[in-house]
Amino acid sequence: MKIYLEQNSGNPATPYTANIEITTASIDLNTKFKVPISQRVNGKTKYSGNICGFAVEGDHPDVVVSLIEKLILQLVNMARLPTYVFIARRSRKMFPVYTVEDQVFATTPGGPIFKHVELAKVREYLADYLNTTGQLGVPGKSEKLHVRGVHRETLALIRPIFYLKKRPLSATDDEFWAPVFTSRDGYSIYTYAASGRREVDIDNGYEVFWLRNQVAQALVADKRMSQNHDLRPDRLLPEYWE
Numbered sequence: 001m002k003i004y005l006e007q008n009s010g011n012p013a014t015p016y017t018a019n020i021e022i023t024t025a026s027i028d029l030n031t032k033f034k035v036p037i038s039q040r041v042n043g044k045t046k047y048s049g050n051i052c053g054f055a056v057e058g059d060h061p062d063v064v065v066s067l068i069e070k071l072i073l074q075l076v077n078m079a080r081l082p083t084y085v086f087i088a089r090r091s092r093k094m095f096p097v098y099t100v101e102d103q104v105f106a107t108t109p110g111g112p113i114f115k116h117v118e119l120a121k122v123r124e125y126l127a128d129y130l131n132t133t134g135q136l137g138v139p140g141k142s143e144k145l146h147v148r149g150v151h152r153e154t155l156a157l158i159r160p161i162f163y164l165k166k167r168p169l170s171a172t173d174d175e176f177w178a179p180v181f182t183s184r185d186g187y188s189i190y191t192y193a194a195s196g197r198r199e200v201d202i203d204n205g206y207e208v209f210w211l212r213n214q215v216a217q218a219l220v221a222d223k224r225m226s227q228n229h230d231l232r233p234d235r236l237l238p239e240y241w242e
Contacts, residue, residue, distance in 0.1 A: 001072065003065050005037070014038050016061050018049055018068055020155075033155050035068065037061055051075065052150050053085045053094050053157045077107060083192065084179070085157060086123060086145040091136045095126060095145070102195035117224070119192075120177035123147070149181045158182075161241070162208065164191060164215050165234040166225055176219065176231065180211065194218035205241070208233050 002021040008014055016037035023031065038048050047064045048057040052075055056067035075081055075096060082096035086106060097119070098105045105115045106126045111133075114125040127145050130136040137143035148157040160179035168175045180191045183199065189207050190199035193215045200210040212233055219225035 001069060003069055005061055005065060012039065016047070018065055020068070020072070022072070034153055035155055037064055050157075051155050052082050052096065053087070053148065078105070081155070082150050084119070085148050085150065086126060087148060088130070088136050088143050088145055090143050093136070097122065097147075099192060116174075118174050118176055119147070119179075120175040123177070124175075147179050149179060151184070153184055159237075160235075161189065162236040163234045164193070164212060164231055166219070166231045169226075169230065174224070176225065178215070191215060194222040194224065208236070 001023065004019050006017045006019055008017060014036040018035040018037055020033040020035060021031060035049050035051065040046050040048070044059070046057055046059065047061050048055055049064050049068050051068060051071050054071055054075070056064055056071055058064045058067060072081070077096065077098050078100055080098050080100065083099045084097035086095040086097060088094075095106055095108065098107070102117050103115050104117070104119050104122045105113055106122045107113050108126070108129070112129065114122050114129070116122045116125065123145050127136070127142070131142045148159060151158050158181055160181055162180050164176070164178045164180060166176035178191045178193050180189055182189055186202075188199050188201050189211055190197055191211065192198070196218070198211060198215050198218060200207050200214060203210065212231060213228070216225065216228045216231040219231065220228060225231060
């Protein structure tokens, strides 16, 4: 792994960028990342970086670089960086989520790994385990896990702009639930479904319908859904879709 600092002239808030090249630790197609290094002054100057939602901080940019390298090595699992991160807001905990072919994996520190073909089922398994073992929430109350994507250039967390959802229609049926994100260049939207990345171009809002239909057809072909219109868009964020 190579990490080197690049100075950002004229940008006091983020004076450096950590350029990261992963050559052997990960099989991610994009192995070059650019992580902003922020600076804050509150009696003493501190520098910080953020990798998949996990923050590192030091008195000098070189210290942050060293911490970033250690953090990335800890986050790489099955030769991959996380695709998603589950966040428990009240407990202020985060859990990396990985995709390997058509399987989704969620890890727990020193505990079991939960996997399933559906992201929704992995979230359900993980939340049940964490609430049952008392690692989330308070007695008598459960806590939900929220999902964020991982930006494939900055490694920052990104919020979904909506979800594609299918409710289980029988006792043997699985819920399908997939977050949708904007692409890095902002010209398309995408999600992961039926063992692949599904993506359509921005089209004055119609992209919601085009992506829904593309994913529905893939799920039907994969025999993970019987009817095209069992899949629906859900929770379109007002600030994005206004």
